Amino acid sequence: MTLQDIDNRVKGCIACDLCKTRTNTVFGTGNPNASIMFVGEAPGRNEDETGIPFVGAAGHLLDDYLTAVGLSREDVYIANIIKCRPPNNRDPRPDEEDCCIHFLHEQIDLINPKLIVCLGRIAAKRLIDPNFQVTRQHGEIYSYQGRKIMATFHPAALLRNPANKVPTFTDFEKIYEIAKQENYL
Numbered sequence: 274m275t276l277q278d279i280d281n282r283v284k285g286c287i288a289c290d291l292c293k294t295r296t297n298t299v300f301g302t303g304n305p306n307a308s309i310m311f312v313g314e315a316p317g318r319n320e321d322e323t324g325i326p327f328v329g330a331a332g333h334l335l336d337d338y339l340t341a342v343g344l345s346r347e348d349v350y351i352a353n354i355i356k357c358r359p360p361n362n363r364d365p366r367p368d369e370e371d372c373c374i375h376f377l378h379e380q381i382d383l384i385n386p387k388l389i390v391c392l393g394r395i396a397a398k399r400l401i402d403p404n405f406q407v408t409r410q411h412g413e414i415y416s417y418q419g420r421k422i423m424a425t426f427h428p429a430a431l432l433r434n435p436a437n438k439v440p441t442f443t444d445f446e447k448i449y450e451i452a453k454q455e456n457y458l
C-alpha cells in the first residue's frame with residue numbers, strides 16, 4: 274500500500290455526510306519520508322478549493338514558523354484528522370472523526386514519523402488525550418505508539434489570538450532542537 278493508494282480511497286470516500294459538501298478531499302502534503310508530521314483538524318475554504326492542507330492565511334503562518342526555526346514544508350509532512358471540509362468551518366463532530374481517523378492512522382503507519390506535532394486542540398484531544406488543554410500542555414512531549422508527540426496552537430487560532438504567537442514560536446524552536454539532536458533532518 275502507498276500514500277497514493279490511501280489518497281485514492283479518500284477521494285472516493287462517502288462514509289460521512291461531509292462528502293456531500295466538499296469540493297475536494299484534502300489528503301496531505303510534504304515529504305512522505307519525513308520524521309516530523311504535523312496534524313491539524315480539518316480543511317478550511319482554501320484547502321477545500323485546492324485539495325492541499327494549510328494553504329490559506331493559517332497555512333502561511335505555519336510556513337512562517339517553519340522558516341523562522343530553519344525548517345520548510347519539504348522537511349515535514351502535513352495532514353489533518355478529517356479529510357473533507359466541515360460546512361462553514363465548524364468543528365468536526367466526533368462521529369465524523371471516528372469515520373475518518375483510520376485514514377490518518379494509515380498515513381502515520383506509512384510515513385512512520387518520529388515526532389508528531391498536533392496543531393490545535395482537536396488533533397491533540399484525538400491523538401494525545403481527550404482532556405488535553407493546549408494552553409496548559411502545549412510544548413510537552415508525550416508518547417504515541419512508540420513515537421514522540423506534542424501539541425502547539427493551531428495557526429488559525431493564532432490569527433484570532435496573537436497573544437499565543439510567542440509560546441508557539443518557543444514550541445517550534447523545541448521541534449527544531451529535537452530534530453537536530455535526533456538527526457531527523
Ligand code: SF4
Pocket residue numbers: 283286287288289290291292298355356357369372373
Ligand atoms: S471526512 Fe473522511 S470519512 Fe467523511 S467523507 Fe471525507 S474522507 Fe470520508
